[in-house]
Amino acid sequence: MFLSNDVQGNTEMLERHIVQPADAEHPTILSTEDLHVYYGKKEAISEGDLRFASNQITALIGPSGSGKSTFLRSLNRMNDRIATVTGRIMYRGVDINQPSIDVYEMRRRVGMVFQRPNPFAKSIYDNIAFALRLRGTTDKHELDEIVETSLKQAALWNQVKDDLNKSALALSGGQAQRLCIARAIAVKPDILLLDEPASALDPVSTSQLEDTLLELKQNYSIIIVTHNMQQAGRISEYTAFFNQGRVLEYDTTSHIFTNPQVQITSDYVSGNFG
Amino acid sequence: MMKSTQQLEQQLKRHSKAAKLEIWGKVVSFSALILIVAVVVGIIGFVASKGLATFFTNHVSLWDFLSGKSWNPGVTDANGKPEVGALPMIMGSFLITVLSAIVATPFAIGTAVFMNEISPNKGAKILQPVTELLVGIPSVVYGFIGLSVVVPATRAIFGGSGFGILSGTCVLFVMILPTVTSMSVDALRAVPRYYREASLALGATQWQTIYKVVLRAATPGLMTAVVFGMARAFGEALAVQMVIGNAALMPGSLVDPSSTLTSVLTTGIGNTVMGSLQNNALWSLALVLLLMSLVFNLIVRLIGRKGRLQ
Amino acid sequence: MMNPKTQNKVAIGTLYGVAGLVVLILLALLGYILVSGLPQLSWHFLTAPAKAFLKGGGVGVQLYNSFYLLILAMLISFPIALGAAIYLYEYAKDNWVTTTIRTAIEILSSLPSVVVGLFGFLFFVVKLRLGFSILSGAFALTFFNLPLLTRSIEDSLRTIDTTQREGGLALGLSRWEAVTRVILPAAVPSILTGVILSAGRVFGEAAALIYTAGQSAPALDFTDWNPFNISSPLNPMRPAETLAVHIWKINSEGIMPDAKAISSGSSAVLVLAILLFNFAARYLGKRLYKRLTSA
Ligand SMILES: Nc1ncnc2c1ncn2[C@@H]1O[C@H](COP(=O)(O)OP(=O)(O)O)[C@@H](O)[C@H]1O
Ligand SMILES: [Mg+2]
Numbered sequence A: 001m002f003l004s005n006d007v008q009g010n011t012e013m014l015e016r017h018i019v020q021p022a023d024a025e026h027p028t029i030l031s032t033e034d035l036h037v038y039y040g041k042k043e044a045i046s047e048g049d050l051r052f053a054s055n056q057i058t059a060l061i062g063p064s065g066s067g068k069s070t071f072l073r074s075l076n077r078m079n080d081r082i083a084t085v086t087g088r089i090m091y092r093g094v095d096i097n098q099p100s101i102d103v104y105e106m107r108r109r110v111g112m113v114f115q116r117p118n119p120f121a122k123s124i125y126d127n128i129a130f131a132l133r134l135r136g137t138t139d140k141h142e143l144d145e146i147v148e149t150s151l152k153q154a155a156l157w158n159q160v161k162d163d164l165n166k167s168a169l170a171l172s173g174g175q176a177q178r179l180c181i182a183r184a185i186a187v188k189p190d191i192l193l194l195d196e197p198a199s200a201l202d203p204v205s206t207s208q209l210e211d212t213l214l215e216l217k218q219n220y221s222i223i224i225v226t227h228n229m230q231q232a233g234r235i236s237e238y239t240a241f242f243n244q245g246r247v248l249e250y251d252t253t254s255h256i257f258t259n260p261q262v263q264i265t266s267d268y269v270s271g272n273f274g
Numbered sequence B: 001m002m003k004s005t006q007q008l009e010q011q012l013k014r015h016s017k018a019a020k021l022e023i024w025g026k027v028v029s030f031s032a033l034i035l036i037v038a039v040v041v042g043i044i045g046f047v048a049s050k051g052l053a054t055f056f057t058n059h060v061s062l063w064d065f066l067s068g069k070s071w072n073p074g075v076t077d078a079n080g081k082p083e084v085g086a087l088p089m090i091m092g093s094f095l096i097t098v099l100s101a102i103v104a105t106p107f108a109i110g111t112a113v114f115m116n117e118i119s120p121n122k123g124a125k126i127l128q129p130v131t132e133l134l135v136g137i138p139s140v141v142y143g144f145i146g147l148s149v150v151v152p153a154t155r156a157i158f159g160g161s162g163f164g165i166l167s168g169t170c171v172l173f174v175m176i177l178p179t180v181t182s183m184s185v186d187a188l189r190a191v192p193r194y195y196r197e198a199s200l201a202l203g204a205t206q207w208q209t210i211y212k213v214v215l216r217a218a219t220p221g222l223m224t225a226v227v228f229g230m231a232r233a234f235g236e237a238l239a240v241q242m243v244i245g246n247a248a249l250m251p252g253s254l255v256d257p258s259s260t261l262t263s264v265l266t267t268g269i270g271n272t273v274m275g276s277l278q279n280n281a282l283w284s285l286a287l288v289l290l291l292m293s294l295v296f297n298l299i300v301r302l303i304g305r306k307g308r309l310q
Numbered sequence C: 001m002m003n004p005k006t007q008n009k010v011a012i013g014t015l016y017g018v019a020g021l022v023v024l025i026l027l028a029l030l031g032y033i034l035v036s037g038l039p040q041l042s043w044h045f046l047t048a049p050a051k052a053f054l055k056g057g058g059v060g061v062q063l064y065n066s067f068y069l070l071i072l073a074m075l076i077s078f079p080i081a082l083g084a085a086i087y088l089y090e091y092a093k094d095n096w097v098t099t100t101i102r103t104a105i106e107i108l109s110s111l112p113s114v115v116v117g118l119f120g121f122l123f124f125v126v127k128l129r130l131g132f133s134i135l136s137g138a139f140a141l142t143f144f145n146l147p148l149l150t151r152s153i154e155d156s157l158r159t160i161d162t163t164q165r166e167g168g169l170a171l172g173l174s175r176w177e178a179v180t181r182v183i184l185p186a187a188v189p190s191i192l193t194g195v196i197l198s199a200g201r202v203f204g205e206a207a208a209l210i211y212t213a214g215q216s217a218p219a220l221d222f223t224d225w226n227p228f229n230i231s232s233p234l235n236p237m238r239p240a241e242t243l244a245v246h247i248w249k250i251n252s253e254g255i256m257p258d259a260k261a262i263s264s265g266s267s268a269v270l271v272l273a274i275l276l277f278n279f280a281a282r283y284l285g286k287r288l289y290k291r292l293t294s295a
Helices: A068-075 A103-109 A124-134 A140-153 A173-186 A203-216 A229-235 A253-258 A263-269 B002-013 B017-056 B062-067 B087-118 B120-136 B139-158 B165-189 B193-201 B206-235 B238-244 B261-271 B277-309 C004-040 C043-047 C060-091 C096-110 C113-127 C134-158 C162-170 C175-204 C243-253 C259-293
Strands: A028-039 A042-045 A051-053 A057-061 A084-091 A110-113 A191-195 A221-225 A238-243 A246-252 B071-076 B082-084
Touching: A028 A068, A028 A221, A042 A068, A051 A221, A057 A068, A057 A229, A068 A084, A068 A110, A068 A191, A068 A221, A103 A110, A103 B002, A103 B017, A110 A173, A110 C162, A124 A140, A124 A173, A124 C175, A140 A173, A140 A203, A173 A191, A173 A203, A173 C162, A203 A221, A203 A229, A229 A253, A238 A253, A238 A263, A246 A253, A246 A263, A253 A263, B017 B062, B017 B277, B017 C060, B017 C096, B017 C113, B017 C134, B017 C175, B062 B087, B071 B277, B082 B277, B087 B120, B087 B165, B087 B206, B087 B238, B087 B261, B087 B277, B087 C004, B120 B165, B120 C004, B120 C175, B120 C259, B139 B165, B139 B238, B139 C004, B139 C175, B139 C243, B139 C259, B165 B206, B165 B238, B165 C004, B193 B206, B206 B277, B206 C004, B206 C096, B206 C113, B238 B261, B238 C243, B261 B277, B261 C113, B277 C096, B277 C113, C004 C259, C043 C060, C060 C096, C060 C134, C060 C175, C060 C243, C096 C134, C113 C134, C134 C175, C162 C175, C175 C259, C243 C259
Parallel strands: A057 A221, A057 A238, A110 A191, A191 A221
Antiparallel strands: A028 A042, A028 A051, A028 A084, A238 A246, B071 B082
16 A cells, blocks of 8 residues: 655655555554544654554664654553553554453553563563463463473573573573563464663674564564664564654665655664754 | 454453453552541541530630640639640640750751761661661650659759659650651752752862751751651650659649640540540540641641742 | 861761760660660560569560560551552552542651550440450551551552563553562562561550550460450450550559569560561561572
């Protein structure tokens, strides 16, 4: 689908350029329609209507304060009670931004990983098994199996398999973040939202994390906020550029990076921003 | 396709276990909170209804109660009115509160300044535990030490029985010292670092910085600390009762036996019959105590509000 | 006038003096309590019942009563304080209702304990006809304890990073589960410290008890654990003078010939117990925290 405001010559830059993904192999799994987010009276997201392709990685980039986190946190309603979110958030055809939606059930399908690793003050095993137990999975073998597969998917299993009963707070930053990913995928979500998951990590951990995400893409649809342009370039199929609460440009990542249509995007991705 | 969407919608709209737990938790925790509020309302309501009975049931005039100098609720005076003048106790309570605050304030603030400005290291290692331990000593122990050390000392120096406001002040001074100190430390800590750095950079000595900048900026907090100490002194019962002599007379001097609201209450309530004038008059004293506690609370709030405005 | 440099020296010297004096006061207090009290302590003193008109009694019953009351009061007040703290932490909106509730709690915490005791007397002893009893005393101590315990638990919850809470919510936990299953366990070390410190306060409290738990300590039969028997240590309906009340009582009545020795001994026990509570609070808090975070 092609929704750009206008098609003009390549010499003149557009004000906004939105190309929604249209790939039959990867149908839309999540989309926002007429989305507005307000903190009190202040509008933090004014134009943010995007479609997200399933089993792909979509990167949200843009300067700090442009509303990336606000947008992302609205997608699984983590902003309930913090901000007012109007409009529709369609998940597989169901508007999950209605009051009648059970947010707890919804968040099991739309999981989230945060900027700062936030493992619980529990053992590594319990960090993962905990949410499952609360929802009635009590079978030890089943739990063991889920813990193992989740840790393997998050590429952490080999490092911690002998220390499952140790406190998760003792893990290094990179390991802790991968534990958080394992924890999020243990409840078998459909979509994984990540808010600058690598910003607190060293380069080695970051690259391991990226490999993990590329693996996870086969089973999950991933939306990731990143301030790291190279990262977006390395892992994502689609990239949306946010500025001052608006998505100014949305297209395949290669288009955004090699042939941006909007001046600000161009400045931003080439690093002459601000 | 449509069918699966509907199915999903149904699943997503089902009231999950989490949603039920959420309501349950909210109700349970709110009940606990309401219980506490009910206790507060209950205490104020009960004490007020009992305390006001003196005036409404026994028709004692409020003015006589507040200004009368003789306290003898069992006895009627020449005019046939019961002797329920609470002034001696009210005076006693205020005197002992103000005096102990006057003595404790310089010590408390001095110690706090020492802990926060002069030697934070010694402050954290020695004085912090010292104040915490002092807070922890029970008031009967203070009373007992007052009785066995302070009262004899007062007797030796000033003659008389040794019981009285002076002994009470000594005991309360030590009792409120740690409270005022630790709250003063909090007040000083709230003064931003750069205030000090700016002052020192201008060539002020450390003392000038403390005196002109830090203490000034911390004034509302320090005042709050002192008011808290006074509230504690005003409400302290047993330690004071043990050393003040318990004579419901206008305090003639600081070393004569006197009494406070709390001391008369602790000794009296058990010896009167519920519903009698003697008993109601004591509840009126309790009501005064409660009202004063509210007043101290209000003062703290007013100081806080003013501090924020600045 | 002195020049600023001399003034500075004098002032700082004075502050050293003031701080030193405060340390001295504590040392003198502790010294007096321990020097006059420790010699009184013996197995007999700690276990024998008190004697009213004779020398040589002990404080066994009072000591037991103090602990029994403490445990009961804690059992009643902890769940209430926990619930209230959770509500304030998680659910309370920033509006006038919350402000009013917080004010009410603050008022309760600043009420003189004698007023709380008198209310306990009026309500439990007289109105509910519980008489001078452990139960009346435990309720009075609960009221005395609730506001500070609530605040201490709420503060403990607030020390835990909010990202933990969000982590829980993102897994589909309800807010109630996020607080009780994620935040609360992480806050246990600090909550425990607060609970033990408040236990110390409760243990030494007397003014709230003299008209609720009463001022007499009937002899107990430590072989009878049927709570319905009057001499059973577990009977919650018997009057129960505590150690703190005992100190006050024997000093204001003065009919006990060795009142001073008994008071010294009791004060030492009281202060040692509270010191113990303090150390336990610190030690257990730190240890639990280590357990929670160590590899
Ligand atoms: N909890 C909040 N309350 C009020 N304003 C907020 C809050 N969170 C973010 N904002 C504001 O919303 C705007 C977008 O912030 P954010 O979504 O965090 O941006 P980004 O993640 O792109 O850096 C900023 O102006 C920020 O100040
Ligand atoms: Mg952000």
